[in-house]
Amino acid sequence: MEKVNVLGAGMTKFDKYLNRSLSFLGQEALSNALADSGIDISKIEAAYVGNAMAGAILGQESIRGQVVLSGTELEGLPVYNVENACASGSTAFHLAWMSIASGMYDVVLALGVEKLFHKDKMKTFNAFRGSTNVEALHSFPGKGNNDAQSMFMDVYAQEAREHMNKYGTTIETIAQVAVKNSFNGSLNPYAQYQQAKSLGEVMNSRMISDPIRLLMCSPIGDGAAAIILCSEKIAAQYSTKSIYVASSVVLSGKTKTSDDKDPAGTRTALKAYELAGIGANEVGVVEVHDGAAPGEIWAYEHLGLCSKGEGGNLLLSGETQIDGKIPVNPSGGLIAKGHPVGATGIAQIVELTWQMRGEARQRQIKNKPKVGLAYNNGGYLNGESAAISINILKS
C-alpha cells in the first residue's frame, strides 16, 4: 500500500455560529487546510465529508458534502458522504486514507463539519436519538427514553458508576479530567471554552446525570476541520514537514455481555498498534474522545496507557498533562475545545499534526512528539459505542 501523508491541516474555531451556514464553516476549514498545505485546490481529486447531525437539525441529508462544497472548485469531484455518529469525522478520514493507500488518488480532502446550535434547542437535543437504535430506545440506561438531551450523558454516568464501584475511582478524580482539559483549552485559540476551571467549579456545577455534572460534559458546538492527504509522490513535491498515517482502523461495537472482556475500544487499539508496528509506550501525544470526563479515563485503559482500572491513577499522576510523559488532549479535548460532532474526529488529527510539527504555540508539548494517536468513538448500540476509530500518525 502507498504511504499516506498529512499535507495540510486546518479548522475553524469551535463556537456558536447561529448565522453561519454549514458550507461557510466547511469552506473556512478547507481554506485553512489548503493554505497550510501549499497545494492548489485544483489538485484535490476527491472529498470525504463527515457529518452526523445536519439531517436531524437542519433537514440536510444525503448530499451534505456536495452542498458544503458547492461553489468551490471541488464541484464535480467524487464526494463521499460518511456518517458514523460522533466518529463520522475520523471515519471520513479513514476512507480518505484508504483511497490514497490504494493508489486510487494522489490528493484528497477529509472534511468534518457540524452545526449543532439551532434556535429551536429541542432540535439539537433530539438529534442525538438518531445515533442510537431508534427501534430500541427502551433499552437505554437512565432516563434516556424520555429525555434525548441527556441520553449519552446517562450512558457515561452509568459506566462511571460501574468504574467507581469496581475500582474505587472517585468522582473527584473523574472531575480532574475536566480540570486538566479546561486548562489545556485555555491555551488553545481554536477552543470553544478558553477558561481554566478549578476542581471546585467542576464539582459544584449543575448535576446532569448522577454523578456527571455540567462541566464534565462536552458542550453543544459548531465548527469544521479539514485534512488534506496525499501520496508520497506529492508529499515529496510540497512538504518539508512530513507526517504520515501509520495506521487507520475503524471498528464497530458488539453486543455487550455481562462478562465482557473485549471492549471495542481495546480491540480497535490493539489492531491500530499492530498495523502501525508500535506499542502504546511509543505514543507521544494522544487526543481522545472525552464526550464526558469519564470517557478519557476509559480511553487510557483501552489504549493500554495503563492497565484496566488504573485510569484514575494515571490521571492523578499528572503524566497525561501537557508537560507529562504522555500528554492527552492537549487541545482541551471535547470538554473544552468543543464537540461539533462530525468535525471532532478530524479536529483531533489537526491537533496531532500541529503538535508533531511543533506548531501548537502556547500548548506545545516539549520535544515534538514523533507518534500521535487519535481515538474517536460514537453512537450507542447494545451496550457499546457503535463506532470506534483510531488513527496513528508518525513523523
Added chain:
Amino acid sequence: MEKVNVLGAGMTKFDKYLNRSLSFLGQEALSNALADSGIDISKIEAAYVGNAMAGAILGQESIRGQVVLSGTELEGLPVYNVENACASGSTAFHLAWMSIASGMYDVVLALGVEKLFHKDKMKTFNAFRGSTNVEALHSFPGKGNNDAQSMFMDVYAQEAREHMNKYGTTIETIAQVAVKNSFNGSLNPYAQYQQAKSLGEVMNSRMISDPIRLLMCSPIGDGAAAIILCSEKIAAQYSTKSIYVASSVVLSGKTKTSDDKDPAGTRTALKAYELAGIGANEVGVVEVHDGAAPGEIWAYEHLGLCSKGEGGNLLLSGETQIDGKIPVNPSGGLIAKGHPVGATGIAQIVELTWQMRGEARQRQIKNKPKVGLAYNNGGYLNGESAAISINILKS
C-alpha cells in the same frame, strides 16, 4: 490494483412493508447474497451500507449500518455508513470495491436498504427535500418550493419539456419507457409492480407534473439489496461463475450553465468506459436510473448508446427491449421494479449479475451478456444530479 469479483448477489422483493424493520429487510438481502455466494458470513471483513432516507423518515441517522446488522455475526466489523441520495447504494458499492481493489480486505459486503413507506405519508414526501440544498429550495424548478412530494418530478418535467422542445421528442415516446419497463417488471418476481401497462394506460394516468404522469414515475417502496465482493484469491476458491468489476466511478454534478455541454452523466460514463477499457458498443446489458421515464432517455444519451437528442428514437427502435440489441432495464427499472432509494443502486448490480450469469429466468437476455453497466444517480444541486455513479461489470 486487485481484481474485484462479485461473489454473491441477493435482494428482497421491492414492496410495501409497513411491518418490517430496516434491519429485517437488510438482513434478508444479506442472507440471500450469502446463500448465493456460498461463503460463510464469518469471512466478511467489512460492511458498506447505503441508505438515504431513514434519518428523515424513521429518525435513524448516523449508525444505520450498525443498526441494520445488529444481532448478526457482522457485529464488531468496520461498518461504513454511506449517503449519496438516490445514488447511496452504488456509492456504497464503489467504496466496497475500492477496499478490495486496494488490498485492504478480501471479502466485503455492500448493502443498500430503505423503508420509504410510513403511516404518515408526509414524512415520506418531505424526506426528499433532504436530497437538495435545503438552504436554496427557492432555486427549485416548478412548484417544488411548496410541495416536497413532487420536487424531483418537477425536475424531470422541466428537463422533459426542454428535450421535447429541442429535439421534437414527444410525450408518447417518453411514455414508451414506462410501457417497456412495466412489461419487463411483469417478468420479474422481485419487482414491486408486475403488471404490463399499455401506452393508453400510461398516457391516461394522473398528471403529476406536466408532462409527467403517474405511471411514468418510480413509486414509493421498501426493500434491500446486497452484493458480496471478494478478491481474486477468494473468488478462485468459491466461484465457478466469475463476474468482476471492470470499473467503478462516482462523480458529482457541477453548477449547470446555460450552454452546458458536459453533463455529469456524460463525464461519468466517459471515465467509466476509459477505466474499463471498452466502448459503449461493447455493453450487453444496462440498468439505468429511470426515476421518471425521461431519465431513461437521457441516460441513453449520456451513456453514448445513441447521440444527443436521439434517445427517443433509440427507444422507438426497440433495441433497448429485452430482445433488442442493447437491453436497458430488463429488471423493470425504477418504474416497475421499484425505487427504495438506498437499495436501488445495488439492486441494479444484482440484476446485471443475474443477467450475466444467465439466471434471470423469464426475463433472461438471449446470449448471456459479457458486459453489464449500471447507471445510478441522485440528489439535485445547482441544476444537475448531485451524485452520479456508474459501475461496469465483465464476465
